[in-house]
Amino acid sequence: MPRIEVNRSGEMEAFVQVVDRGGFSAAARVLGMTPSAVSKLVARLEARLAVQLVHRSTRKLQLTAEGRHFYERSVRVLADMDEAERCAAGAAPRGRVSLSVSVPFGQHVLLPLVPRLLAAHPELTLDLSLTDRVVDLMDERADIAIRWGRLADSELVARLLGQTEQVIVGTPDYLARHGTPRTPDELLRHNRLGNTYRRNVPDWPLKVDGRIVEVPIAGSVRASDGSALRTLVLHDAGLARLSVYHVQADIAAGRLVPVMEDFNPRELEPIHAVYLGRAGRLPARVRAVLDFLAAEVRLPALSAQNRRAPPAAAGRPA
Numbered sequence: 001m002p003r004i005e006v007n008r009s010g011e012m013e014a015f016v017q018v019v020d021r022g023g024f025s026a027a028a029r030v031l032g033m034t035p036s037a038v039s040k041l042v043a044r045l046e047a048r049l050a051v052q053l054v055h056r057s058t059r060k061l062q063l064t065a066e067g068r069h070f071y072e073r074s075v076r077v078l079a080d081m082d083e084a085e086r087c088a089a090g091a092a093p094r095g096r097v098s099l100s101v102s103v104p105f106g107q108h109v110l111l112p113l114v115p116r117l118l119a120a121h122p123e124l125t126l127d128l129s130l131t132d133r134v135v136d137l138m139d140e141r142a143d144i145a146i147r148w149g150r151l152a153d154s155e156l157v158a159r160l161l162g163q164t165e166q167v168i169v170g171t172p173d174y175l176a177r178h179g180t181p182r183t184p185d186e187l188l189r190h191n192r193l194g195n196t197y198r199r200n201v202p203d204w205p206l207k208v209d210g211r212i213v214e215v216p217i218a219g220s221v222r223a224s225d226g227s228a229l230r231t232l233v234l235h236d237a238g239l240a241r242l243s244v245y246h247v248q249a250d251i252a253a254g255r256l257v258p259v260m261e262d263f264n265p266r267e268l269e270p271i272h273a274v275y276l277g278r279a280g281r282l283p284a285r286v287r288a289v290l291d292f293l294a295a296e297v298r299l300p301a302l303s304a305q306n307r308r309a310p311p312a313a314a315g316r317p318a
Contacts, residue, residue: 009077009078009081010041011041011042011044011045011048012045012074012077012078013031013078014027014031014033014038014041014042014045015041015042015045015053015070015071015074016071016074016075016078017030017031017038018038018042018054018061019054019061019063019067019071020141022060022061023060023061024038024039024042024061042054049070051064051066052064052066052067053066053067053070053071054067068138071138072138072276075276079282079283082283082284092121092122092123093121093123093124093284093285093287093288094123094124094284094285095123095124095125095283095285096124096125096126096127096285097124097125097126097127097143097144097285097286097289098126098127098129098140098141098142098143098144099126099127099128099129099142099143099144099145099146099289100129100131100135100137100140100142100144100145100146101128101129101130101131101145101146102130102131102132102146102148102225102226103130103131103132103225103226103227103228104132104225104226104227104230104242104243104245104246105146105148105245105271106128106130106146107130107227108245108246109245109297109299110128110146110293111128113292113293113296113297114126114128116292116296117289117292117296120288120292121285121288121289121292124285124288124289126289129142131225132195132224132225132226134147137156137274137275137276138276143275143283143285143286143289144273144274144275144286144289144290145273145274145275146161146271146272146273146274147271147272147273147274148164148243148269148270148271149269149270150269150270151270151272151274156274156275156276157274157275157276158272158273158274159272159273159274159275159290159293159294160270160271160272160294161271161272161273161293161294161297161299162270162271162297162298162299163268163269163270163271163299164243164244164245164268164269164271164299165243165244165264165266165267165268165269165301166241166242166243166244166264166267166269167241167242167243167244167247167251167258167261167264168187168204168239168240168241168258168259168260168264169233169239169240169241169242169247169250169251169256169257169258169259170190170233170238170239170240170256170257170259171233171234171236171255171256171257172254172257173236174233174236174237174238174239175257175259177236178190178191180257180259181239181259181260182260182262184206184208184213184215184260184263187204187206187215187239187259187260188215190238190239191219191220191221191237191238191239192204192215192216192217192218192219192238192239192240193217193219193221193222193223193229193232193233193237193238193239193240194217194219194222194223194229194240195222195223195224195225195226195229196222196223196224202216202217203215203216203217204216204217204241205265205267206260206263206264206265207263207264207265207266208263212265219237219238220237220238221237221238226242226243226246227246229242230242230246230247230250233256234250234255234256239259243269244299244300244301245299245300248300271297271299273290273293273294275290
């Protein structure tokens with residue numbers, strides 16, 4: 001019986017393009033094929049594997065559980081093939097890298113680094129999505145996401161970029177009108193602004209007599225991202241607890257004042273770059289960005305001078 005030749009990499013590439021582009025017609029345009037030819041390739045792949053990879057409908061395409069698993073593995077295999085060819089040719093990292101980052105981290109840390117990243121790797125292009133929403137990398141087709149805080153168990157691989165402290169801040173004008181809180185009880189009388197995003201924590205931790213006391217967030221306004229929260233604080237709406245890297249420049253310039261520093265537990269919150277796959281099996285384009293971030297991201301600490309509370313005369317008692 002003659003051996004039937006199977007173009008496994010071609011089938012795999014067609015399937016990955018269908019998923020990445022969201023349909024057969026869009027994949028066909030990228031591959032230079034007809035939609036029916038792409039559909040036949042995927043159907044032949046499903047028949048050979050004896051499993052359904054995608055649910056087809058007139059409006060959208062949805063991966064099955066088996067399809068999602070095969071897609072993840074296929075992306076890695078194709079990346080390995082591409083990497084092998086590029087290494088053999090001595091080529092530089094090239095292609096598009098999609099990053100999902102929180103708004104404050106993007107604005108204050110990542111965006112200033114982008115020109116240097118592109119200067120180091122001129123054949124890369126970046127898709128940047130700034131959102132404080134925790135995204136699914138597969139659904140959003142993101143290569144890398146920056147996550148703040150403790151990571152939940154998942155299939156994602158994490159690379160530590162640094163650690164940051166949190167600080168409670170308000171404007172001099174707000175504190176002059178409402179008083180500077182100097183104890184947890186006084187803090188309860190203030191407008192404590194919070195966030196609406198999913199990973200938001202409901203309390204502010206304070207260290208009192210060696211133990212952690214949780215002060216609930218209870219303000220008249222909540223915001224969808226940290227930058228909106230900072231803007232509210234700068235316009236005297238209340239107090240907020242924000243990352244040091246987010247407000248350090250405001251504190252140094254006198255626009256914001258740290259409060260409750262005697263009770264700050266100084267907890268260090270890790271910031272990770274997370275991605276799908278294994279460290280040794282990443283596309284060169286993704287690894288180049290990860291290596292750059294690991295080497296170049298610097299998260300500042302609040303200086304002792306900036307930690308000093310404002311003088312008591314700065315505001316009347318709350």
